[in-house]
Amino acid sequence: MNSSFIAFALLNIGFVLLVSPLFMSLIKKVKAWAQGRRGPSLFQTYYNIAKLLRKETVYSPVSSWVMRVTPYVCLSMTVVAALFVPILYVPEPVAGFGNVILFLYLLGLARFFMALSGLDAGSTFGGMSSSRDMSLAAVIEPTSIVVMAALAVVAGSLNFLEIARDTAGRLFPASATMFLIGVSLFIILIVETGRIPVDNPETHLELTMVHEGMVLEQSGRNLAMMEYAGAVKQTLFIAILVSVLMPFGLVTELSVTGVLFAMALFVVKGSVVSVIVGLLESSIAKMRLFSLPNLFIIAYFFSVFTIFTEVFA
Amino acid sequence: MIRVTLYLLVAGFFALFLGTILPLLVRREAKPIRTVSLIATALGSAFLAGAALPVLLHATTISATPWHLLPGVDFTVVLDRLSALFLLILGVVGFADAVYSFGYVEHCGHPMRRNLLVSQMNLFLLSMGMVILAGTTVQFLFFWEMMAIASLFLVLYDFEGEGIGRAGLFYAVMSQLSTVFLFIGFILLYGETGTFALVPASPLASSEALAAFFCLLLGFSVKAGIIPFHEWLPNAHPASPSNISALMSGVMLKIPVYGLVRAVLEIFELDFTMGAVILLFGATSAILGIICAYKETDIKRLLANHSIENIGIIFSGIGLAVIFSDLGMPTLSTLSLLAALFHSFNHALFKSLLFMTAGSVVAATHTRNIEEMGGLVHRMPFTAGLFCTGAIAIAAFPPLNGFVSELMLFESFFFGLQVVDPLTKVLLIFALSLLSLTGALTAACFVKAFGVAFLAHPRSDRAEHAEETCRSMLLGPGILAGLCVATGIGSFQIFSALGYDLPLPDMLVIGTLIAATLGAVFLATTKIASQETRVAETWGCGILSQNSRMEYTEKGYSEPVISIFSSVYRADKTIDKTWLDPDQTIVAGVRAEMSLVKFFEEYLYLPVARVGLAASSLVRRFHAGTLDTYILYTFVWIAILVLGLGWFV
Numbered sequence: 036m037n038s039s040f041i042a043f044a045l046l047n048i049g050f051v052l053l054v055s056p057l058f059m060s061l062i063k064k065v066k067a068w069a070q071g072r073r074g075p076s077l078f079q080t081y082y083n084i085a086k087l088l089r090k091e092t093v094y095s096p097v098s099s100w101v102m103r104v105t106p107y108v109c110l111s112m113t114v115v116a117a118l119f120v121p122i123l124y125v126p127e128p129v130a131g132f133g134n135v136i137l138f139l140y141l142l143g144l145a146r147f148f149m150a151l152s153g154l155d156a157g158s159t160f161g162g163m164s165s166s167r168d169m170s171l172a173a174v175i176e177p178t179s180i181v182v183m184a185a186l187a188v189v190a191g192s193l194n195f196l197e198i199a200r201d202t203a204g205r206l207f208p209a210s211a212t213m214f215l216i217g218v219s220l221f222i223i224l225i226v227e228t229g230r231i232p233v234d235n236p237e238t239h240l241e242l243t244m245v246h247e248g249m250v251l252e253q254s255g256r257n258l259a260m261m262e263y264a265g266a267v268k269q270t271l272f273i274a275i276l277v278s279v280l281m282p283f284g285l286v287t288e289l290s291v292t293g294v295l296f297a298m299a300l301f302v303v304k305g306s307v308v309s310v311i312v313g314l315l316e317s318s319i320a321k322m323r324l325f326s327l328p329n330l331f332i333i334a335y336f337f338s339v340f341t342i343f344t345e346v347f348a
Numbered sequence: 349m350i351r352v353t354l355y356l357l358v359a360g361f362f363a364l365f366l367g368t369i370l371p372l373l374v375r376r377e378a379k380p381i382r383t384v385s386l387i388a389t390a391l392g393s394a395f396l397a398g399a400a401l402p403v404l405l406h407a408t409t410i411s412a413t414p415w416h417l418l419p420g421v422d423f424t425v426v427l428d429r430l431s432a433l434f435l436l437i438l439g440v441v442g443f444a445d446a447v448y449s450f451g452y453v454e455h456c457g458h459p460m461r462r463n464l465l466v467s468q469m470n471l472f473l474l475s476m477g478m479v480i481l482a483g484t485t486v487q488f489l490f491f492w493e494m495m496a497i498a499s500l501f502l503v504l505y506d507f508e509g510e511g512i513g514r515a516g517l518f519y520a521v522m523s524q525l526s527t528v529f530l531f532i533g534f535i536l537l538y539g540e541t542g543t544f545a546l547v548p549a550s551p552l553a554s555s556e557a558l559a560a561f562f563c564l565l566l567g568f569s570v571k572a573g574i575i576p577f578h579e580w581l582p583n584a585h586p587a588s589p590s591n592i593s594a595l596m597s598g599v600m601l602k603i604p605v606y607g608l609v610r611a612v613l614e615i616f617e618l619d620f621t622m623g624a625v626i627l628l629f630g631a632t633s634a635i636l637g638i639i640c641a642y643k644e645t646d647i648k649r650l651l652a653n654h655s656i657e658n659i660g661i662i663f664s665g666i667g668l669a670v671i672f673s674d675l676g677m678p679t680l681s682t683l684s685l686l687a688a689l690f691h692s693f694n695h696a697l698f699k700s701l702l703f704m705t706a707g708s709v710v711a712a713t714h715t716r717n718i719e720e721m722g723g724l725v726h727r728m729p730f731t732a733g734l735f736c737t738g739a740i741a742i743a744a745f746p747p748l749n750g751f752v753s754e755l756m757l758f759e760s761f762f763f764g765l766q767v768v769d770p771l772t773k774v775l776l777i778f779a780l781s782l783l784s785l786t787g788a789l790t791a792a793c794f795v796k797a798f799g800v801a802f803l804a805h806p807r808s809d810r811a812e813h814a815e816e817t818c819r820s821m822l823l824g825p826g827i828l829a830g831l832c833v834a835t836g837i838g839s840f841q842i843f844s845a846l847g848y849d850l851p852l853p854d855m856l857v858i859g860t861l862i863a864a865t866l867g868a869v870f871l872a873t874t875k876i877a878s879q880e881t882r883v884a885e886t887w888g889c890g891i892l893s894q895n896s897r898m899e900y901t902e903k904g905y906s907e908p909v910i911s912i913f914s915s916v917y918r919a920d921k922t923i924d925k926t927w928l929d930p931d932q933t934i935v936a937g938v939r940a941e942m943s944l945v946k947f948f949e950e951y952l953y954l955p956v957a958r959v960g961l962a963a964s965s966l967v968r969r970f971h972a973g974t975l976d977t978y979i980l981y982t983f984v985w986i987a988i989l990v991l992g993l994g995w996f997v
Contacts, residue, residue, distance in 0.1 A: 094884075136759070147795060150792075156886040158894070159900055165795065180780060252887070255880075
């Protein structure tokens with residue numbers, strides 16, 4: 036663990052924690068515009084989290100330590116996962132940080148605890164969402180893994196940081212097949228962050244909700260942590276997408292101007308992705324739960340296609 | 349060091365032998381003798397683990413031939429790095445299981461049989477240890493058979509119980525089937541090498557050797573519960589006492605894995621096709637095992653099906669190793685083989701842990717149905733914590749050990765995809781997709797198992813009145829839980845100590861970082877956030893108080909996956925609605941039914957059984973029962989033999 040890696044860790048975690056709520060509100064704003072409303076302020080998610088932190092926490096008498104531990108696990112795992120993704124400055128990978136599989140499984144642990152907490156209060160909503168979320172997670176998993184395999188095959192490494200170091204400074208990725216992976220990564224972004232057409236983050240109706248039902252019993256600071264974790268996770272998947280499709284802006288040498296430039300550029304790139312997600316959410320309806328595997332299959336075949344294209348490239 | 353190791357081995361086996369004999373000497377139900385016997389089990393297991401550990405670490409080979417049984421047939425004990433690993437598995441799990449059994453055996457029904465249970469448990473461990481150390485095929489088969497018989501008695505512990513006799517019979521038939529295949533395989537092997545030594549001087553590659561390998565593969569697959577030979581596993585595990593389930597799943601299933609690895613590495617020189625066969629066997633077992641597990645409500649059947657899945661993962665690693673070594677990629681081959689071996693070790697730890705905690709729960713609630721549990725996290729907090737640790741380990745989440753072996757396997761797939769030819773790529777992508785789906789379904793399945801069995805309201809009176817188990821039943825699984833964490837966190841250091849330089853993340857650093865982040869998040873929230881808490885009823889849409897009937901059930905939980913994979917489950921859904929009015933607008937009642945076809949039972953086992961029955965009813969006609977017909981048969985048979993032999997000569 037050298038000093039440049041510690042700088043990277045502090046930069047990445049600090050920056051991600053800072054900008055994540057922004058992208059959350061931006062998507063809401065875009066959706067509001069598309070519907071002809073003015074929408075909430077861009078800082079609304081920050082306000083929400085601050086408000087929740089001041090509120091009291093309510094526990095069900097049925098709930099156990101699982102309910103109490105889950106928010107900490109979720110937020111910590113996503114924060115640790117932030118060290119696996121290139122956002123601003125990319126150091127030499129140390130001790131296996133940046134490993135794509137470890138990244139997925141760290142987020143998986145957060146999901147595992149979230150699903151358990153859904154069952155913990157004994158509410159039917161929680162159980163239903165937990166069941167749906169774990170089922171969808173199971174079905175998307177082969178896709179995520181094969182996409183990561185495709186990325187590893189194309190980039191010749193299974194470490195996000197190494198891949199980013201190789202491509203840093205380029206405007207576009209070295210291989211055009213990366214754009215095929217981009218399609219799959221975008222679908223994974225939609226699934227992992229629970230966006231339409233997979234899940235509707237706005238509603239609390241039992242027919243549509245997947246993610247929301249699990250946090251239904253959370254309140255106060257715990258809810259704040261869960262929401263923060265969700266926002267950070269979204270930023271991480273956005274970061275993976277943009278660092279694969281448009282690595283321009285990532286710096287491999289530590290300098291104040293370089294990092295400031297990378298920050299500005301990441302906010303712009305992240306905003307573009309958020310606007311696209313927002314527009315997509317406004318333009319299509321939620322899919323039926325059992326037709327979702329079809330969507331995942333599309334992503335799966337794009338990534339398998341990538342692996343085979345690479346043979347002839 | 350060799351001398352010390354040999355002494356430890358002798359002491360270990362002698363202790364297990366004493367543990368077998370002692371309880372048989374006392375004819376009445378006596379707790380002290382069981383305690384002595386279990387202490388012998390614990391000591392014996394510890395000695396064996398102690399003998400194995402230095403051999404594993406320094407990669408020495410110890411070989412001793414204490415007796416010459418017959419000309420050409422020796423009693424040879426061989427302990428090298430491979431057998432040391434499996435002996436270590438046996439020692440560790442055996443030790444923890446002995447600790448657990450101090451308390452558990454007293455919960456078993458039939459007080460008169462408890463002595464026998466303890467005695468057979470020792471014999472079971474002893475025979476498994478001897479199979480691992482066997483240097484000749486004769487020893488291997490002898491102790492293999494002893495292992496099968498000892499475990500059969502253990503499965504039949506509660507033989508009057510419902511379905512247990514059938515499970516025992518099924519188990520006996522399947523383990524004999526595996527012995528038959530091994531027997532044929534070893535005979536063919538003898539034909540090739542001309543010695544009874546297990547490991548020939550140089551690996552064999554002829555077509556006869558291939559036939560021998562195929563027989564051994566079938567024999568090992570049957571014993572390991574590879575699909576389609578798996579059906580005995582989910583029957584035998586719930587039937588046997590939980591400490592025995594832990595041993596059977598943790599250790600006994602690893603013995604065929606040991607045999608297969610030995611065969612693949614040293615006895616045969618295999619080509620790509622055989623590797624692909626093993627890989628596909630493994631990957632299909634993994635996915636079908638988890639799919640079978642997902643629908644189970646019986647906690648021990650659920651765990652047993654997960655064993656099929658995990659053995660599938662291990663076989664996949666072995667298959668990959670064969671493929672890569674045939675393609676001339678030794679580093680990748682080593683990585684995938686180590687993944688398989690490390691997963692064997694990890695599976696032994698977490699599956700025994702899960703079986704033991706499941707046994708505690710069953711002993712406390714007197715039911716195996718998770719839909720009758722619930723709320724146990726408040727009543728059995730330590731057992732719940734241990735089960736949760738096991739669940740995180742088996743669901744392969746960092747930083748526990750299950751994750752590391754799964755990571756190694758995935759990495760060998762990823763690296764392999766970068767170098768192999770297109771056709772192999774298809775195979776690898778196919779297997780990789782199946783295995784990743786397996787991994788994710790395991791996580792979902794254990795959320796279900798832990799959530800339904802331990803969280804929320806108690807779902808029955810029995811669960812309501814459950815109490816925490818005794819110390820020994822916490823300590824036994826506790827040791828394994830500690831090891832799950834330690835081997836996960838220390839995985840990188842363990843592999844460097846063993847002399848392997850693997851592309852693995854340093855879980856010690858990552859684990860420390862996770863702990864530090866947890867601490868930081870905790871401190872930050874206590875500093876900035878409001879600390880007020882209130883306890884209030886779960887929100888239930890205005891219902892005043894919720895009860896267990898309103899909770900989400902196990903069936904409900906698994907429904908989405910069953911619907912998505914309905915073609916695999918061959919789920920048969922029927923919904924009958926009755927209407928109050930002729931226009932069918934007002935529903936009077938709905939009856940929904942879903943049944944799952946037992947695919948292998950109906951399409952594989954039963955047809956084979958029917959053919960067997962038809963054949964035996966044909967044969968039965970010749971058995972009229974009168975003496976003169978038999979004399980006629982003898983005469984005809986001798987005539988055929990004489991004529992036939994005369995024609996041959």
